[in-house]
Amino acid sequence: MKLCLYSSVHGYGHTTRLLAVVQQLLALEPKAEIILNSPVPEWLVAVHSKKAISIRRQSLDVGLVQSDSFTTNIEKTLESIHDLQANTAHLIAEEAKWLAAEKVDLILGDIPPLAGALQAASGLPVW
Numbered sequence: 001m002k003l004c005l006y007s008s009v010h011g012y013g014h015t016t017r018l019l020a021v022v023q024q025l026l027a028l029e030p031k032a033e034i035i036l037n038s039p040v041p042e043w044l045v046a047v048h049s050k051k052a053i054s055i056r057r058q059s060l061d062v063g064l065v066q067s068d069s070f071t072t073n074i075e076k077t078l079e080s081i082h083d084l085q086a087n088t089a090h091l092i093a094e095e096a097k098w099l100a101a102e103k104v105d106l107i108l109g110d111i112p113p114l115a116g117a118l119q120a121a122s123g124l125p126v127w
Contacts, residue, residue, distance in 0.1 A: 001029055004099060006109040006118075007038040010063030014110035015040045019048040021108065026051055035102070058095065060112035088114060096121040 005022065008014040015038050022034055036045060037058040045053055062084050065076035084091075092114060099107070099122045107126040109115040119126040 001032040001106070002102065002104050003032055003034050004102070004104045004107050005034065005036045005038070006058075006060050006107060006112040006115060007036065007040070008061050008063055008111045009039055009059050010061075012040060012044055015044060016048050018108055018110045019045065019053075022053070023048075023050060035104070058098075060091070060095075060109075060114035060118065084114075088117065092117045092121045099124060 003022070003025070005018045007018050015036070018036070026032055026034075030051075034051070034053045035056055036053050037056045037060070039057050039059060040055075042055060045055060062077065062080035065073045065080055067073060095118055099118075104122075104124060107115065107118065107122070107124050109126055115126050118124075
């Protein structure tokens with residue numbers, strides 16, 4: 001079984017939740033292969049995962065652009081959203097090709113807004 005995780009890029013909570021689910025899945029299916037698509041730092045994955053997980057830096061959302069934990073740059077966030085919207089069709093098509101080439105069986109996502117579009121393009125189940 002090969003799982004592909006897509007985590008929101010806003011904060012670390014989305015990724016740590018996905019990794020907690022993965023740890024339970026790995027207890028049931030220890031040979032499962034996991035690929036995490038997120039720009040989170042590698043140390044975060046190492047802290048929350050007992051098994052080596054491949055990290056890929058592809059994202060399906062923009063989260064919020066922040067200069068610190070409390071300050072949101074609204075203009076930059078909107079600019080990032082517009083860029084994502086302008087590139088959505090290309091991004092989804094490329095991701096669907098990549099998922100097929102990697103022979104991924106299932107996608108797990110913690111609120112990336114393009115997961116539904118990715119499911120439609122790839123035909124893979126998205127949880």
